[in-house]
Amino acid sequence: MTVLTLCQFQDDGLVERHDVDIDTTRYLAISHIWAKAEWRDDIPNIPWKVLASPHKAAFLADEFKQLVGREFFWMDILCVDQAVPDERIRVVRHIPNIYRGAAKTIVIREPGGFAKCCADAMTADGNTWMNGARENFQRHMRTSHYFHPLAEPWFDRLWVLQEAVLSDTIQFTICGHVEHEDFDVEDDLWGYATRFKQLTDHLQATAYSWISYGVDQDGSDQEYNEFVHAFLHNGVVTRKTADVDRHRRRSGIAEIDVHLNSMRQTTKARDFILAIFPQFGWYVPPENVRTMAFGQLWLDLCRQASQAGYAFLAHVTRGMVSDSPSADASRLATDNVPTPQVLGDFVSMLGSPAGQQTFHWGLKVSDVTIDERRPAEVSDLLRIIRESMNFNQKSWFFASRGSLNLYGSYPRTVPSPTLLSHVSSDRPVSTWTRDEDGGELDEEKEAVKALNAMWLGLFEENAAMGGDWNYYSQWLSMRCSTSYADRLLRLAALISCGFGMSAYEWSTTVFIPVIVTVKSCTILGLLSRGYYEAQAALTEVEDNSEAQAPTDTNQEDDDLVVIMQELTTEDGAQGNEAEMEASFFCAQRGMDYIGQDMVLVEPGTNKIIGILPDFVDHVRSPEEFADRYLELCEYPQTRLLVDVFARMDTIFLE
Template sequence: MSEHSGTPQDDLGPEAKFARFVGVNLELFRAHTSQLEYIAVSHVFGKTEWCQIPGIQGEVLASSQKAAFIENELPSLVGDQPFWMDILTVNQRNQAEVISVVDIIPQIFRDALKTLAIREDDGIYTCCRTALGKLDWQNLSQAWQDHTEQHRDDLRDESYLQRLWTFQECLFSREIQFVVCRRGEYIYPPYSSSTDELRPLESHSNGDGGVAERFYKNRVDVQRIMESLWVLWHCFWSSSDLGPTIDEFSHAYIHCKTITRPRPRRRTESEDIHTGLFRMATLTSHRVASKPRDYIFAIMPQFPWYNYPSSAKDMTFSQIFLDLYDQAANTGHQFTPRITASMIESITVEVNDALLPSEHQPEPECLGDFLKLLGQRLSVDPPAGSSYIHVTTNVLVTEITDVSRNNFLEIIRSSMEYSEDLWRFSHRGGELSTFGNFPQISWELDVMDAATLGWVPDAGSSFGDALLMTEEKSQTTIMTGPRLIFREGPIGEDHDLTRIEEDRSMEHVTILQQSRKILDHMWCASDRMTKDPAQESDFKIFVSTPRFKWPKPLLQTMLLLAAMVNCQIGLSAARWVHKRFVPVLIAYGKDTKVLGLLARHARPSKLGEIKEMYSAGHHPQGKSIGKDLVLIDPVVSAGPLGIVPDFLYVDQTSRQFETRMKTLYGGLIKIIGPGKVAIPYISPEVLTSQRQNNPKD
């Protein structure tokens, strides 16, 4: 039963299966959440297998570490109190039962006396807790970085902060007791970096980065965990009238203490994902779930207007996303989709249909990926007879033909400066820095790897000494040298675009991994907020070293990823985006050029040809003005054909706001107050005559 079902049993809460220890045995029973005093258990699954645990009937799907915790630690933590723990109270072999409980998880954790949050022992080790002591938040990050120099080669995942469901469960809890599921003996001694208690770090390193690579990777890992901890605190604190401070929350998390707050209130019909700062705080969250659909099902059921689709288990992510869009639109919570139908479909569609989400959405691999697919809330109705989008000004769109290293780096540097808040969030959230930020100098482009992105050697290029052949396990790999020339070729089907860039078990660094490393290294060297002279110097050395080559596929991939950061599309979708979009420069007058994305089916017939299009927006007023911008061309389609970076960013001054608005609207705006403008509303419908008078060739 859904907590939003509206039945007379709502006051009792939904019915769920609970457990309790009777002696050494576990018994199960059913009860309504509001009629029982119980503990809810929050944890991550880890590497699971079916196992037998003494005192529990049947097999349990758990990691060996979690099974030992359940046998040795859990009984003393819960006593004879009833509790809910998914791997013990939900039949994990029955997918229908697993899916059905998703809708009531918010109420299970909201009604619980407290939440027992079981952290894994894979990031903040006991020696870290001892070294950090009771430092305040301001000094915590630097102290931890200094301490982890003692074991910089050890794993720092802190997987409890990496998983989506644990995030949701904490948000609905009023009291959280943090505990650690330790490996080996259940004792609490300081760990020594010389023992095997610490988990070794898996790395792509081929050794050429040396100490510098390990140092930067260590720093990035600490920053990522600290950012995740801050986001968890912020969302926990902001969803209640009174909550713990960041110092209180971080101390409780690190030292396994308990924190409390008033019971979080239920969401109202007027609230959605854009209410408060939740979306902004989690936009680059790297929390992951087992299935793409979970990013919707873990977040949306908290809102009373959203209902779990009855046929969800048979629906694809794109179908569930479209269902979310329809439910939001039908209840006054309509939002702008990042990827519209007209961007993906080359056929001409009516403007209102063209503005709908495409039936083909990239499957998210983390929470931030999903949230980026949702633009801002549509809060202003358009004039009668008009669409939701309005023209801002005409722009000139070009693909980049000068493939020199310096030109590409300058374009990327300029895009970082123009959208610096997006780049900063991407780095801090762990998206840009997933593979560290020290690229390999000895890296060579693998031809087979390049082919997965549609780059093939030109038939006329000289192979000769440019090819390096290596054979291993009866497999030949062709590595490119300085004389090999690449051209665009066919891009594989979606099911062939295996996300090998996310496979940490691979020995060779892929083109997507190396591109992210270079971009993150470049960003850290240029971030005005951190001002790191050491990283700035290291990046200059990296760029100038003659040992490193810059093949065209690498430069083009870097440009694609840079455009994706600007346009707020998760970097995990790089192969999906590359198949459907190309990075372009969008010129607003003579002085402003931004890096965006253009649908492949809307490319000019000749490479390098300047294409005149219109910049358009969804929000003619309000706090979202200058966001969710798109490219349109009435000659080609009634709907958006490309994505333009936001013109507004965090902490803009009134002067900066006015300057960018004048650029965006071609000077056709009126300043009506500090940070406030009046703009003309030009609907694309007035341009449809151009489609009739200038039919597409």
């Protein structure tokens, strides 16, 4: 028995609350985003204060009753006192069962998104979603909405995704209407163009999550058509359960991997855990969840997953962020993790499933050489970033489709090509402190745009973007400031190693971006700042034991870089190549994930001291895996290659 408060319209048109057993009562569930909500007591059919936006309030007053009739219904802003935080937290554990058990979930979209013309354009010629409809939509956007950007707020929030995924029958509707505002496309032409892809990507990802929830299949073209048609035309779609127990107890780790590029957000970072994991049966929110920092809640999630037999590798381990007494301790999860801002950033924190035990630690791939210095020439830096992009295209593809696109792809630090002739040739990037409208520029955001432009221009087969990037890269090679280049290096290393943009500030306290040479391959990695500084201090003591200068207790981090440059060179002379040796390990648990979750370990102790890009990704063929493995591995294992080929051949034969 699960007794919760539901609402119902009475004969007099007023809404009343009732405590009912949702296990035996038919009811509807309402899914919506709060938008710009405020307390109001002017909704005529609701005799208590409600936290709602103006659009939502008008919808509740004028249209809502027609949708729900006399049915019992669940709607958070009506059934739970939003003024009492404990009440909101208490109901979290019931959310999965509320939406699973509903006869139907009504999804209320906000105005300003897809319009009727968009829906008609997608399906005008009878094309299916997988065969032409996406292209129809983008063509329609270019011709009909060029100066009127669309926004679909329902794609921006996390809770509503989970509510929809849990629901077997969904009815879509829209509350209110807004006029689209004009947009100055010239401000960011390519950034604007990426919004076409973002909207369709989000729609497809949502459809995929709903169709494939709890089953090991991607869904048919017909299922995608039905979901997309219902979403665009405010219709109803019912999932084909076909005797499949979609709501069985299971890990869930692999399922949420499809949201690696999702930009859905929450009000509090803890909701990335609270909104997702209660649905899988093994996770129970801690009683003191409101007082826990995100890192503590993350560590508790790792513990519960391990106890339930669904352990996963933590993307960030103790050895990466602090000194560890042993190799085993360095592999454990830590509460010193970045606070995610979007769902994709949270998903990137989850490593490969590891079963009930910790991962196998016996596959040593290669010894590597580490250089912590940024190349003096920007052209060399851009070359290394390009090589790292090519090494791990999966991370960059999802980043470009996700958090990178939050910032756009047209760096404002460089004027548009038509304005370059008006800029002094000796004006470095460091002097570009304001944009054309007089507002302050954010150097970090501009570096993100530059990397997005680089990826789109070099790897997305976009000829026009490639031309822009070529011009922009030449300009940077001549005029890039030191601080801007440092940001490019750190951001590129973060993305290559699978982190999201929200990890940037946190990374400055725990990681040093490094250039890693694996035989003939050059990639970007992240080295533990604590390990780096300890090695720098140790080297300083050893090399200056006879005549050591007084220690400056206020020494800045940049000085430590100089110490490393001076004291770790082969011949002791400043300016030669600074190198450190470390081993390149593959953390593996089963053939499905081999080559992922790559780390740097300290020679001799095998303690984790850093992180590297994935060795391979899941889309590589056995031949591609073997080629890379043999190219980079100094300790090849023939049995490993045989196992990989046997496993992959089995998958392909199926």
